[in-house]
Amino acid sequence: MNQPTYVLLIDCPDRTGLVHNITGVIYRQGLNITANQEFVEHEQERFFMRTTFSGAVDETLMLKKIRKVLPPGAWVRLTPKRRKKIVLLVTKEQHCLGDLLVRHQFDELNADIAAVIGNHDTLEKFTHQFGVNFHLVSHEGLSREQHEAALQEVIRRYHPEYLVLAKYMRILSPEFVAQHPNRIVNIHHSFLPAFVGASPYRQAYERGVKIIGATAHFVNNDLDEGPIIVQNVIPVDHTYSVRDMIQTGKDVEKISLARALKMVFEDKVLVHGNKTIIFD
Amino acid sequence: MNQPTYVLLIDCPDRTGLVHNITGVIYRQGLNITANQEFVEHEQERFFMRTTFSGAVDETLMLKKIRKVLPPGAWVRLTPKRRKKIVLLVTKEQHCLGDLLVRHQFDELNADIAAVIGNHDTLEKFTHQFGVNFHLVSHEGLSREQHEAALQEVIRRYHPEYLVLAKYMRILSPEFVAQHPNRIVNIHHSFLPAFVGASPYRQAYERGVKIIGATAHFVNNDLDEGPIIVQNVIPVDHTYSVRDMIQTGKDVEKISLARALKMVFEDKVLVHGNKTIIFD
Amino acid sequence: MNQPTYVLLIDCPDRTGLVHNITGVIYRQGLNITANQEFVEHEQERFFMRTTFSGAVDETLMLKKIRKVLPPGAWVRLTPKRRKKIVLLVTKEQHCLGDLLVRHQFDELNADIAAVIGNHDTLEKFTHQFGVNFHLVSHEGLSREQHEAALQEVIRRYHPEYLVLAKYMRILSPEFVAQHPNRIVNIHHSFLPAFVGASPYRQAYERGVKIIGATAHFVNNDLDEGPIIVQNVIPVDHTYSVRDMIQTGKDVEKISLARALKMVFEDKVLVHGNKTIIFD
């Protein structure tokens, strides 16, 4: 019989014997650890751990036993290793959506795209080509509060574990974000820090930058802030027009988002404060 | 007999027939064009050209003939292809200086380092190991005006074609910079735009960036602004301490500065406004 | 009225006055040069040039005039700047095909995909999702000669300017290739030179490589040889399984192929012997 596999994530203050004691709990349950990574952040003496193990487990009991060997205030997550259920939010640009739909169709995403929600209908037909649900939730004539309530109403039907902003161009309110803590992944059109304000590629062009980048990150309060998961770059030069820079930006965006999601969906990314710890 | 080689650089408004007319001037002098690159910037309809040719030339006459076929307001530079004479300014960090001194000693820099000027004596002995002049021009007890006057006094003795700020950590005044237009190359500890203010690597660490970069650029008014010549990056992750990030930053700084200088000293870099056109 | 734009490509022995004479021909026709790049390869004293100009042109006359100012044995191509018509060949893997179909649907490819031909039907439904023709040309029970004759029969219906091997896993005969000189672009699963023989990723894994790459190139005689257009890499490490390496390889393959095609379809790639000259 194929045993289920679990991923255990821990974030707590460091203290002596943590690894020994945690692995002891797993070991005494007769479970088999298949991977184990820890990291101690020495500025704040913080301990991070990712462990995968296989075997039959009473999850509640297991969590209780693990918490017993951890310091107070520890954050723990125990999840069976399985495909995530996700919902994508989009506006008009297709490059990230297209990349994710193709990966999804050929089962390379480690996730099920339950639905795509757009605030425009531009990508409806395209999404349907892949046999995926599309919901138009227009913001026209709605307050931000009303629009987000409408979004939440659709999202709730699917119970997604993650929301992916695949070039969703509306700011989300702190209230909305707070309902999905460390569960929203965004792709940002540049490095962070970066050119702020409108037309970032126009600004990059004017400044004569030699590199175009993208940043995939969790969304906390601010759309363009939050813990960074992946940053990538592609070199450009003076022969690139603003349009060429935009196209290059799209390529690096879609690759960066896909790489970030792969790691997030495999439970390899821990968030602490405004940083990520990635056990890749 | 080995013929001298010349580099001709042109920056002017675009108009029909420019390439034909310019190459015609060279052609009719019986000179042999060995490389030729042009670029038209279509937003401002600006024409840029770099041509190398070999043969005996009356430089003044040649320039006069070329100007005749160019629109008014054209910028032209005609220089024999030869090693540049340069002066380095440093403070206390050795990584860029060391890299340049080693390249210089083995004749890989296409330039002669006439002298190194430091506002501290930290690198004096190190510079002397390479048989290169070192001048201490301390800023202690001097106004910025007085310090820069002292710098200029030393610089003037060497008639350098370029000043290289190899981790020179003092701000230069607009007056100083104006005396060396597009002749000062600086290496900046990050991308531009970037974390501003003190301790940029501390800020980068706090923000959890996944990439460390460096920017080599000409200095115009502001120390950390000016036309970008080279930008490079090296990936980092959560296991990097602030110290590791600083070390990584040094590696990417020295490589970026050396690449930028190579192109500048081969007259491959044109400056227009706040951008560079690089004919590499 | 919007004037047509032309791309002129030249490859010939170098000699004095070429740029002047060629641009003179264009200039005297009252045409406006919008971009111009030359490159002289000094080992063989070979001259390469790419010029774009706009205006109404008698193509045959123009070519005749240009040939007059070139040395004997010159290769010249004059083409209106327009979207290319292409046919893709595939087998079972979808990552490159998917990337190209998405770009095509949103008009980012500078080409029309007239049809996709597969030697398996695996990707038929997927191709149809994008409204693109799919032809199954199975090799089952056919000699290579017969199979290629069947392919040619389908290809000929579309008069494509380029064939793109988007993970087409059959060797093409020299006879087939010779009918499309410098008109077939392939994506290779590694650098060249590289691990040869079966299971290259298995070999790369065994060898513990730290970088995975891909090469987009023209096909001449041999499937995995021919002038290189683009090479890209993504770093890997010891935590990558063979499967992870394969996935990484797919990502770098699709990006590399798309970048190569963009440059080829904009007539920016010249082939000389076994090398490319790229005027990007």
Place this chain on the structure above:
Amino acid sequence: MNQPTYVLLIDCPDRTGLVHNITGVIYRQGLNITANQEFVEHEQERFFMRTTFSGAVDETLMLKKIRKVLPPGAWVRLTPKRRKKIVLLVTKEQHCLGDLLVRHQFDELNADIAAVIGNHDTLEKFTHQFGVNFHLVSHEGLSREQHEAALQEVIRRYHPEYLVLAKYMRILSPEFVAQHPNRIVNIHHSFLPAFVGASPYRQAYERGVKIIGATAHFVNNDLDEGPIIVQNVIPVDHTYSVRDMIQTGKDVEKISLARALKMVFEDKVLVHGNKTIIFD
């Protein structure tokens, strides 16, 4: 009082409870684990671990206790965290040597360069500039056996922990290599696999490659084989002459060697068969 820090490296067949049992040994000695990384290679079910801890330790006793909880045939190394003592071997090229000597002088190498040995005297004066011993051990008129005996005689005086081949251009015999198992680091002028035989850059140029790389690796039997530690690349294009490619190759060589040495000298690199496991 500042406690000493130790690095424990383990390579053994995987089995249940290893992490728990190993950390238990450390924990019961009252030692403080400051970092811990494990990796299980699933093809061969092999377990790798790197643990750093601080505290006063009886090394022999500690090793004995650890071996008790490991399967038979385990490889274990326990070393105090300290600067390594190294000897460099060079021939005529200075770029790697120069980079290492500058880092050494400013204490960035985590190692002491006890001596440099050259089979030519080209770099003697340069080495002396940095106050480092240089030994000329010419191979002229000697058999390989005699030359290596002479090398060993000089090396033995210094008791180095690592030999670094900083562009040492002679093949070492299997007998020589066997005396320094996994203790010789070499920098190779290309990827592996790569162009073999003489003039690799000439071959790369003829082939029109778009990327130049370098590989830092341990030397086992064959000079250009052995477990890969670091591979890096820098893009090139058709404008690069053979000479430009050589210069680019040097830059990527020196950076790659320095990065590899940093990880090796911090005991972050485990060797298993022909692969490395890097706990970075």
